[in-house]
Amino acid sequence: xxxxxxxxxxxxxxxxxxxxxxxxxxxxxxxxxxxxxxxxxxxxxxxxxxxxxxxxxxxxxxxxxxxxxxxxxxxxxxxxxxxxxxxxxxxxxxxxxxxxxxxxxxxxxxxxxxxxxxxxxxxxxxxxxxxxxxxxxxxxxxxxxxxxxxxxxxxxxxxxxxxxxxxxxxxxxxxxxxxxxxxxxxxxxxxxxxxxxxxxxxxxxxxxxxxxxxxxxxxxxxxxxxxxxxxxxxxxxxxxxxxxxxxxxxxxxxxxxxxxxxxxxxxxxxxxxxxxxxxxxxxxxxxxxxxxxxxxxxxxxxxxxxxxxxxxxxxxxxxxxxxxxxxx
Numbered sequence: 001x002x003x004x005x006x007x008x009x010x011x012x013x014x015x016x017x018x019x020x021x022x023x024x025x026x027x028x029x030x031x032x033x034x035x036x037x038x039x040x041x042x043x044x045x046x047x048x049x050x051x052x053x054x055x056x057x058x059x060x061x062x063x064x065x066x067x068x069x070x071x072x073x074x075x076x077x078x079x080x081x082x083x084x085x086x087x088x089x090x091x092x093x094x095x096x097x098x099x100x101x102x103x104x105x106x107x108x109x110x111x112x113x114x115x116x117x118x119x120x121x122x123x124x125x126x127x128x129x130x131x132x133x134x135x136x137x138x139x140x141x142x143x144x145x146x147x148x149x150x151x152x153x154x155x156x157x158x159x160x161x162x163x164x165x166x167x168x169x170x171x172x173x174x175x176x177x178x179x180x181x182x183x184x185x186x187x188x189x190x191x192x193x194x195x196x197x198x199x200x201x202x203x204x205x206x207x208x209x210x211x212x213x214x215x216x217x218x219x220x221x222x223x224x225x226x227x228x229x230x231x232x233x234x235x236x237x238x239x240x241x242x243x244x245x246x247x248x249x250x251x252x253x254x255x256x257x258x259x260x261x262x263x264x265x266x267x268x269x270x271x272x273x274x275x276x277x278x279x280x281x282x283x284x285x286x287x288x289x290x291x292x293x294x295x296x297x298x299x300x301x302x303x304x305x306x307x308x309x310x311x312x313x314x315x316x317x318x319x320x321x322x323x324x325x326x327x328x
Contacts, residue, residue: 040068128169192204
């Protein structure tokens with residue numbers, strides 16, 4: 001009799017737990033949501049996330065709190081989210097580094113981006129730009145590549161640190177020219193750009209939005225953008241395909257992730273909210289000013305992101321391994 005009674009109690013508790021979980025999901029969100037940006041404040045990902053956060057606050061009816069947790073190419077903040085409770089209240093906004101950190105850190109990560117994160121949706125993407133000082137000898141992209149190849153280690157190419165989009169672009173650049181140049185890491189895009197403007201380095205492949213103002217002012221010479229379309233802010237700058245080097249194409253995409261095992265209804269709620277927020281006129285305008293484009297969050301956004309992450313991982317892993325440029 002006692003065993004039967006215990007089974008009845010356990011069954012009742014299980015049903016109660018399931019009902020409570022379902023009720024919590026139905027009311028989601030009922031409190032503020034923290035979105036972790038795994039880089040320092042002020043960078044491209046941080047700024048675009050804050051712009052989107054305002055629109056999401058209006059759509060979800062709860063405050064979106066942006067928390068910067070930088071370090072180790074974004075893997076510290078990403079690892080923290082991967083270990084968080086999968087209740088939809090701790091989310092991650094990460095860029096192309098989601099696909100590249102496993103190769104860069106060679107088994108040293110505390111999490112697996114594929115296994116330990118739940119894809120929510122791609123949010124936006126924007127091209128990189130190859131830029132140099134105005135007095136740089138090359139006049140077009142092919143000449144720029146030939147010049148760097150001829151200079152070899154004498155050519156100094158800056159980037160914003162191992163794992164940054166500018167670092168990945170520099171790796172792709174060296175693969176293209178078949179020569180290793182001297183790459184110089186800085187603590188972020190700001191210091192790297194300052195080094196270029198001061199003449200400390202010869203060039204940089206940076207997020208295009210970081211360079212458009214300097215390009216328009218004549219302080220930098222732009223050779224190409226790495227996206228499929230020209231940027232309205234610098235319409236005279238060709239794409240890499242137009243410049244005759246389509247293999248240099250890449251975009252610095254940003255996406256939202258949740259911890260593994262996050263319930264499907266919560267992911268669906270987030271996707272629906274993103275679909276509205278990414279069409280907000282203020283978001284569209286600010287993204288355009290930042291040189292990035294919103295990506296519509298369709299009902300299949302999570303599946304699209306999952307496939308995209310797998311494809312990007314497959315593309316970049318051999319490129320990074322061949323480069324020999326790994327995180328320490």
